[in-house]
Amino acid sequence: MKMNGSTANLNQELYSGLTIEGKWNKKTYTLIRKLGEGVTGTVYLARSLDGNVALKLGMDQMSIAQEVNVLKQFSKVQGKILGPCLFDVDDHETRVISIPFYAMEYIQGVNFVTFMKNRGSEWLFVLTVQLLNRLEDFHQAGWVFGDLKPDNIIVTSDEASVRLLDVGGTTKLGRAVKEYTEYYDRGYWGRGSRKAEPSYDLFSVAMMMIDCAYPEQIKKGKGDGLSQLKRMVSQSPLLKPFKDIIVKALTGEFETAGEMRNALKGERISRKRKPTIRDKEVSRNQYKKVRNHHKKKARLTDLLFILAFVLLLFILYLSISLF
Numbered sequence: 001m002k003m004n005g006s007t008a009n010l011n012q013e014l015y016s017g018l019t020i021e022g023k024w025n026k027k028t029y030t031l032i033r034k035l036g037e038g039v040t041g042t043v044y045l046a047r048s049l050d051g052n053v054a055l056k057l058g059m060d061q062m063s064i065a066q067e068v069n070v071l072k073q074f075s076k077v078q079g080k081i082l083g084p085c086l087f088d089v090d091d092h093e094t095r096v097i098s099i100p101f102y103a104m105e106y107i108q109g110v111n112f113v114t115f116m117k118n119r120g121s122e123w124l125f126v127l128t129v130q131l132l133n134r135l136e137d138f139h140q141a142g143w144v145f146g147d148l149k150p151d152n153i154i155v156t157s158d159e160a161s162v163r164l165l166d167v168g169g170t171t172k173l174g175r176a177v178k179e180y181t182e183y184y185d186r187g188y189w190g191r192g193s194r195k196a197e198p199s200y201d202l203f204s205v206a207m208m209m210i211d212c213a214y215p216e217q218i219k220k221g222k223g224d225g226l227s228q229l230k231r232m233v234s235q236s237p238l239l240k241p242f243k244d245i246i247v248k249a250l251t252g253e254f255e256t257a258g259e260m261r262n263a264l265k266g267e268r269i270s271r272k273r274k275p276t277i278r279d280k281e282v283s284r285n286q287y288k289k290v291r292n293h294h295k296k297k298a299r300l301t302d303l304l305f306i307l308a309f310v311l312l313l314f315i316l317y318l319s320i321s322l323f
């Protein structure tokens with residue numbers, strides 16, 4: 001990530017251990033450690049009187065205000081968790097500059113792709129379904145997430161649930177996507193426009209699923225991007241069950257996140273119904289067991305029948321010899 005002049009100035013003013021007090025609301029925050037840095041500012045884990053929070057500090061009043069606006073709008077969407085909760089908005093005054101900041105819910109966990117390391121298709125199914133549910137909430141509230149990438153998708157440490165971070169890229173449906181990362185952008189791969197519509201986010205979901213299957217991001221070749229991506233999808237055992245669904249998301253065939261989620265669920269149901277080689281082996285063994293059991297039973301009945309017959313002959317012989 002490029003660091004501009006103002007981000008460098010900002011970083012000179014901030015360090016772990018520093019306690020800042022908001023100019024207006026007078027709440028204090030002690031910076032614990034840096035969580036990350038984006039184009040619009042730096043995010044710190046900080047301690048407040050109410051517990052730990054994520055504090056985003058920036059140099060540009062306008063971009064911080066825009067992010068705050070988006071977070072405020074999200075909080076109006078009842079009953080849905082769209083982004084992190086917003087707690088406080090204020091300014092930190094130093095001797096030389098004024099640093100606007102906001103405090104939000106600290107979401108603890110690891111990013112989507114890191115979480116998927118050494119995990120199989122079942123986890124990929126569970127997490128992608130959760131992610132699609134989150135995106136569906138966004139779309140239904142009239143937004144496209146836009147800058148969907150592993151860093152912005154956290155799988156929480158407590159209950160492995162998917163949460164979305166960084167509202168900087170969220171764009172109203174129908175407008176041009178505000179912020180994107182080339183690799184996850186369908187325009188870059190020649191697969192459509194940057195118009196904010198659900199299929200824009202679904203392309204990024206497909207790219208992230210591909211990310212989970214390879215240790216490094218794919219380098220885009222010279223030819224047709226789609227053929228290259230399709231090849232990567234078919235070569236991966238992790239992605240095999242979702243192959244057709246990923247390709248559909250790459251080619252914009254799903255209109256909503258719900259459609260993609262239902263396709264994943266449908267695929268899983270049919271996968272469970274199809275007997276696997278192991279299932280077949282188990283039922284073959286069971287069949288052998290039952291057959292042997294029947295054979296043994298038949299042999300015993302034959303033996304009993306012969307014994308009864310011999311006994312009858314013996315009784316007959318005795319009665320003839322006696323009379």
Ligand SMILES: Nc1ncnc2c1ncn2[C@@H]1O[C@H](COP(=O)(O)OP(=O)(O)OP(=O)(O)O)[C@@H](O)[C@H]1O
Nearest residue numbers: 035036037038039040043054084105106107151166
């Ligand atoms: N609420 C939060 N809880 C936990 N970590 C967070 C939170 N918000 C941000 N982070 C961390 O801080 C990093 C920087 O976040 P930020 O939103 O500033 O920018 P970004 O997504 O990296 O980049 P850009 O500004 O270019 O979109 C994130 O990648 C994430 O690791």
